Amino acid sequence: MSESDTVLSALEDGVLRLMLNRPDKLNAFNEEMHRALRAGFERAHSDSDVRAVLLTGAGRGFSAGQDLGDRDPRKGGTPDLGHTIETFYNPLLRLIRSLEKPVVCAVNGVAAGAGANIAFACDITLAARSARFIQAFAKIGLVPDSGGTWSLPRLIGEARAKALALTAEPLDAETAANWGLIWRAVDDAALMEQATALSARLAAGPTKGFGMTKRAIQAAATNSLDEQLNLERDLQREAGRSADYAEGVAAFLEKRKPEFKGR
Numbered sequence: 001m002s003e004s005d006t007v008l009s010a011l012e013d014g015v016l017r018l019m020l021n022r023p024d025k026l027n028a029f030n031e032e033m034h035r036a037l038r039a040g041f042e043r044a045h046s047d048s049d050v051r052a053v054l055l056t057g058a059g060r061g062f063s064a065g066q067d068l069g070d071r072d073p074r075k076g077g078t079p080d081l082g083h084t085i086e087t088f089y090n091p092l093l094r095l096i097r098s099l100e101k102p103v104v105c106a107v108n109g110v111a112a113g114a115g116a117n118i119a120f121a122c123d124i125t126l127a128a129r130s131a132r133f134i135q136a137f138a139k140i141g142l143v144p145d146s147g148g149t150w151s152l153p154r155l156i157g158e159a160r161a162k163a164l165a166l167t168a169e170p171l172d173a174e175t176a177a178n179w180g181l182i183w184r185a186v187d188d189a190a191l192m193e194q195a196t197a198l199s200a201r202l203a204a205g206p207t208k209g210f211g212m213t214k215r216a217i218q219a220a221a222t223n224s225l226d227e228q229l230n231l232e233r234d235l236q237r238e239a240g241r242s243a244d245y246a247e248g249v250a251a252f253l254e255k256r257k258p259e260f261k262g263r
């Protein structure tokens with residue numbers, strides 16, 4: 001368990017499970033939850049026993065984004081939202097994207113505002129069939145954050161990105177999967193079992209190779225083909241020197257299951 005109850009954290013079989021835990025607020029982010037989630041991802045970076053992360057939410061929602069109770073304009077003053085973005089959301093997004101270990105996201109219910117875009121930033125996102133994704137920013141006069149204006153057009157194209165962002169219409173999980181925003185929509189009752197099995201499988205895999213694969217795919221967003229080919233050469237050179245590569249090939253030749261150590 002982490003120090004804060006707002007994110008429940010547990011490490012099992014190489015999987016660090018991080019569960020957003022403010023269910024009465026649909027896991028909306030207050031400062032404590034921001035800090036606890038960041039601590040979870042910082043641990044994932046530094047702890048070699050962590051070989052995959054599973055992010056999910058407690059209760060009927062995944063996350064409703066920023067806690068608007070902390071933004072009540074009737075209490076006076078004008079908030080500096082750029083400060084929150086700089087202090088919390090941007091570092092979180094960078095931690096998720098730069099983690100050289102797989103991040104699985106199990107969207108157990110509604111994902112709105114930053115909650116939706118955090119789910120889209122994870123490496124493999126599964127969603128319960130009943131879940132919905134909402135770019136709720138438009139309803140309160142804000143701009144999509146947490147990488148939404150970057151990930152949405154890349155994943156689904158400008159036309160769909162703009163329509164989702166400007167209308168804030170909910171998108172069901174099945175359509176999100178068909179459009180390529182997430183990997184798969186699964187039956188509600190099967191979500192956690194499938195997400196846990198997938199995370200465990202990834203945690204038992206060649207972590208170094210996974211990390212470099214993630215880095216390469218992300219780099220393709222800004223690289224030319226030549227730059228990408230050179231990157232693949234360099235990463236393959238590094239992967240070829242890993243203990244997991246030697247184990248993978250030996251296991252193939254010996255017709256047995258490989259035992260990857262993540263090195």
Ligand code: T3D
Binds near residue numbers: 024064081084
């Ligand atoms: O501010 C900054 O730092 C900048 C960063 C911004 C990032 C953002 O994420 S901005 C977007 C903020 N989020 C929203 O605008 C979404 C607000 N919520 C909703 O629109 C709806 O709750 C949902 C569509 C997500 C779900 O609707 P529904 O009908 O299933 O549930 P509900 O009844 O609206 O919510 C259940 C409870 O959760 C309710 O509390 P109550 O009445 O039972 O005591 C509701 O107030 C609370 N809740 C839901 N979302 C938030 C929230 N409380 C605080 N903040 C929320 N974002």
